[in-house]
Amino acid sequence: MKPNPLSVVTEHKRRICDKSCSGFEKLADYRLYCLDGANKVASAEWVEADDDEAAIEVAKQMHEGQQCELWQGRRFVARLDLRREA
Numbered sequence: 001m002k003p004n005p006l007s008v009v010t011e012h013k014r015r016i017c018d019k020s021c022s023g024f025e026k027l028a029d030y031r032l033y034c035l036d037g038a039n040k041v042a043s044a045e046w047v048e049a050d051d052d053e054a055a056i057e058v059a060k061q062m063h064e065g066q067q068c069e070l071w072q073g074r075r076f077v078a079r080l081d082l083r084r085e086a
Helices: 052-062
Strands: 028-035 041-049 067-072 075-081
Antiparallel strands (some): 028 067
């Protein structure tokens, strides 16, 4: 059985650098899952942000017009309904 290309999540290339590397602080990794009309994952992207609020703002700018869920690891952060109201 061939996987559905819309549900395949690409590998994220993480930065290895942390606080000990050149004075930069590692940002928190979040995962943004955008959903289709049947509430199935249609796309997924990595979001790096300082905290939950910043990650939500980045998500809002990235995916206007879709429903998305924001996760940090196994922790659910927010469900965002970014669809325009008619």
